[in-house]
Amino acid sequence: MAKVLMKGTVAIAEAAVRAGCRFFAGYPITPQNEIPEYLSWRLPEVGGAFVQGESEVASINMVYGAAANGTRAMTSSSSPGISLMTEGLSYLSGTKLPALVVNISRGGPGLGTIQPAQTDYLQATKAMGHGGFRVMVFAPSTLQEAVDLTYECFDYAERDRNPVLLLMDGSLGAIMEQVEFPPMKELTDEGTRKWNLAKHEGETRMPRMLTPVYPEVILENENKQRALLTKQWEENDVRVEEFMMEDAEYVVVAYGISARVSKEAILNLREQGHKVGLIRPITLFPFPKKTFQNLNYDQVKAFIDIELAIPAQMRDDIEVAVRGRAPVYEYGRSGGMLFDDESVYDAIHKIVTGGAE
Amino acid sequence: MKESLLLSGSGGQGIISGGFMLAESAVESDKHATFLPEYGPEQRGGSAQCTVTISDTEILSPLVKKCSSLIAMNEQAYKKFYTNLKAGGLMIINANRVTSEVTRKDVKVLSIPCDDIAVEIGNPKIAIIIMIGALLGASGILSKEAFLSSIEQKFAEKKPEVMEMNAIALQKGIDIGKQSL
Numbered sequence: 001m002a003k004v005l006m007k008g009t010v011a012i013a014e015a016a017v018r019a020g021c022r023f024f025a026g027y028p029i030t031p032q033n034e035i036p037e038y039l040s041w042r043l044p045e046v047g048g049a050f051v052q053g054e055s056e057v058a059s060i061n062m063v064y065g066a067a068a069n070g071t072r073a074m075t076s077s078s079s080p081g082i083s084l085m086t087e088g089l090s091y092l093s094g095t096k097l098p099a100l101v102v103n104i105s106r107g108g109p110g111l112g113t114i115q116p117a118q119t120d121y122l123q124a125t126k127a128m129g130h131g132g133f134r135v136m137v138f139a140p141s142t143l144q145e146a147v148d149l150t151y152e153c154f155d156y157a158e159r160d161r162n163p164v165l166l167l168m169d170g171s172l173g174a175i176m177e178q179v180e181f182p183p184m185k186e187l188t189d190e191g192t193r194k195w196n197l198a199k200h201e202g203e204t205r206m207p208r209m210l211t212p213v214y215p216e217v218i219l220e221n222e223n224k225q226r227a228l229l230t231k232q233w234e235e236n237d238v239r240v241e242e243f244m245m246e247d248a249e250y251v252v253v254a255y256g257i258s259a260r261v262s263k264e265a266i267l268n269l270r271e272q273g274h275k276v277g278l279i280r281p282i283t284l285f286p287f288p289k290k291t292f293q294n295l296n297y298d299q300v301k302a303f304i305d306i307e308l309a310i311p312a313q314m315r316d317d318i319e320v321a322v323r324g325r326a327p328v329y330e331y332g333r334s335g336g337m338l339f340d341d342e343s344v345y346d347a348i349h350k351i352v353t354g355g356a357e
Numbered sequence: 358m359k360e361s362l363l364l365s366g367s368g369g370q371g372i373i374s375g376g377f378m379l380a381e382s383a384v385e386s387d388k389h390a391t392f393l394p395e396y397g398p399e400q401r402g403g404s405a406q407c408t409v410t411i412s413d414t415e416i417l418s419p420l421v422k423k424c425s426s427l428i429a430m431n432e433q434a435y436k437k438f439y440t441n442l443k444a445g446g447l448m449i450i451n452a453n454r455v456t457s458e459v460t461r462k463d464v465k466v467l468s469i470p471c472d473d474i475a476v477e478i479g480n481p482k483i484a485i486i487i488m489i490g491a492l493l494g495a496s497g498i499l500s501k502e503a504f505l506s507s508i509e510q511k512f513a514e515k516k517p518e519v520m521e522m523n524a525i526a527l528q529k530g531i532d533i534g535k536q537s538l
Binding site for chain 2: 003004005142171174175176177178257260261263264265267338339340341342343
């Protein structure tokens with residue numbers, strides 16, 4: 001298929017359809033409304049179902065129901081709406097059900113602003129709801145990457161029987177860029193056949209039950225399995241991009257839109273002879289700890305965490321990975337304010353030339 | 358080659374669709390492009406703007422502080438954005454609506470009475486196409502054919518006269534842009 005110019009939100013929606021998503025329920029909120037708008041006509045075209053729920057709580061619970069049936073299901077929202085869905089997310093994880101949740105994030109806290117921000121990192125990576133479950137969190141930085149990751153997210157969700165979060169800020173949601181779509185996936189219930197509740201014609205098995213309620217002993221065992229799963233993610237599923245890292249003395253750490261702006265600034269800093277590189281986590285959880293472990297700390301002088309968040313939220317993960325071997329600085333904008341190539345350049349330049357406190 | 362273009366004016370002047378068609382023609386010419394509309398409550402106040410970045414290689418930051426070309430379709434847009442243009446950049450202003458005197462001496466200025474020309478051609482709505490033509494003529498960033506095919510796609514279901522009028526407006530703009538070289 002040829003490259004087409006498409007908006008970030010719409011590109012995600014089409015990629016989900018191609019990945020086999022056949023159910024969407026959601027409630028409107030800027031800046032992600034093009035996802036439900038697109039799916040409202042696109043899903044019926046491919047035999048799927050679209051529901052505009054009466055609320056975020058209703059929507060995530062409809063996704064819960066569809067997932068129990070073995071249907072590839074998703075919802076999307078933006079920051080305050082995602083908060084409303086956290087109970088449902090916990091139930092999905094508690095019941096071991098797959099689903100894709102897309103957060104096109106905006107400035108917070110509270111109702112905040114409709115403008116872009118990256119202030120949901122902590123929520124996404126540490127506690128997407130009560131009860132101590134974790135989800136894989138993917139953070140694309142180009143629209144092609146958003147398409148490719150969305151396409152894969154459903155597979156991860158089914159493999160792990162756990163919801164997956166795609167986290168992308170509102171600016172990438174609003175940008176148009178060229179994308180190329182993968183082919184339509186063949187629909188099959190292979191990934192869910194062993195547990196889904198759908199009973200096909202001619203099937204003679206006993207009815208099944210799925211539940212988020214367990215006796216203590218079993219629940220503890222379930223949680224041990226979840227801990228094991230998290231370990232496996234860290235072993236096998238980390239995705240990270242290293243940019244100009246070979247001789248880097250100063251390491252920018254940034255994801256999503258911030259990584260793109262940082263790359264531009266880094267190229268300009270390199271022209272001035274400053275040895276700056278970038279670590280871009282693509283999976284925010286599992287966080288690419290090993291990349292930090294493998295660095296040469298005789299060479300690396302400092303880290304600079306650049307985010308659309310004040311205070312920076314990824315910093316805790318960087319600090320844990322760096323373990324005090326080099327100082328960590330941060331630069332960000334917040335509340336829907338954006339930085340650009342020049343302000344990021346200035347922030348890094350200040351640290352590189354020793355001007356930072 | 359990397360160009361970032363800022364199109365600005367008010368709602369109804371074709372800012373967003375003009376910017377979109379520029380990005381679309383770039384992608385169809387096998388270039389990389391990003392299109393970033395300004396969105397938010399401000400849009401409802403009547404102003405419209407978008408940034409289009411066109412490049413031969415992958416576009417890193419779509420958020421840029423300074424653009425290499427600016428199209429300002431009215432006084433408000435001019436006042437808001439004339440400082441956002443890089444030194445040596447190209448400023449194309451609507452002479453019918455920008456009343457301020459241009460003070461910047463470090464940029465190339467094309468002042469075009471695009472509203473008047475558009476009415477002469479037959480429709481005030483095509484003023485933006487004249488300005489985009491001037492941009493193409495003066496910068497060579499995209500071919501005339503690439504942009505024409507984008508116009509064709511947009512107006513495929515309209516009467517052939519619409520397409521014809523757009524083509525005349527584009528050529529008129531290109532001529533003005535080329536004469537300025």
